[in-house]
Amino acid sequence: MPRRTATMLASTLMLIALLCAGVLIPVPYAEMSPGPTVNTLGDHGGEPVLQISGRKTYATSGHLNMTTVRVTSADYRMNLVEAVYGWLAHDNKVVPHDTLYPDGKTEEQSTQENAEEFSQSQESAKVAALKELDIPVTSWVIVSTVVKGSPAEGRLHAGDVIKAVDGTAVKEPGDVAKLVTKHQPGDKVVFRIVPAKEQAAAEKARRTATATQDVTITTAASDDSGAKRAIVGISAGTDHTFPFTIDIKLADVGGPSAGLMFALGIYDKLTPGSLTGGKFVAGTGTIDDSGKVGPIGGIEMKTVGARSQGAQYFLTPAENCAAAAKDTPSGLRLVKVNTIDDALTALEDIRGGDTADLPKCAK
Known part of the structure; x- marks a missing residue:
């Protein structure tokens, strides 16, 4: 066989081998890409995204679109060819698999966590909006989760209202941990609670729950690094009663980033x-009960998705501004916001056409 032919054959076989290896060898990466955007003022799946009853509402126009990111599933194993293509593609982003699914988190665990964060973001959005309108909202501290196998399992339950710990009134979720960690592991701590069932019955009857119980729990030692702390194995959260009904109907979306x-x-x-x-305004950002806007992941994917749907302005959490400004889609104007007040002020300028001094995102 002539040397030139042999060289070409060897090169071809090597190329085929490399391509096969690229397709067959998995790499520890996952991919993010622009997801759907949904107008919170409009309909989705045949029904309004926001449904309010028991209070007068007003006609709206334009768009206030929440944005999403698509990610590969936890059990998907990307190959080298796909990773290289993703790195080269402008609208996609390849990231380490552990960035999206840390500590070996399963698809089911990630979905559950995202659903919980989405539900909490809806509650905080309602609170922030009503507070901005000076509409009273009643709030209280609850047991959010109980760790399996912990001292609190079977003693406290998700949804129980925590009125006091060791006789000290609880006003914020953070108060619970502060009061528990005053103890040493092995000490007893007394929770005064309104059981979840009693609280639910009171809410349904539109009355104040008064039936309290004292629950005594023996603390255990924390198993994290550092000094051992007294724990009971719960996380505390906040629940609310609203003066009228606000329902958010949006399936197949998770995470906290639609709060704003x-x-x-x-x-x-x-x-x-x-x-x-x-105007067509899109945006993203977590929100807490006080109206503070927090950062989110996948900002570059969200701006691309928003612009592809026609967005002219994008409300951007201040902490995401630098990343978003590195590669802003043509025709999309980033507007920096720290709070719901910032967003409302920006929207006032946008609808009035006075956009010269809108807060900008800098690289």
């Missing part, structure tokens, strides 16, 4: 006129 856009949509429906002035 839900809050703005609720505010818009409860106030005369249009927040956007008919």
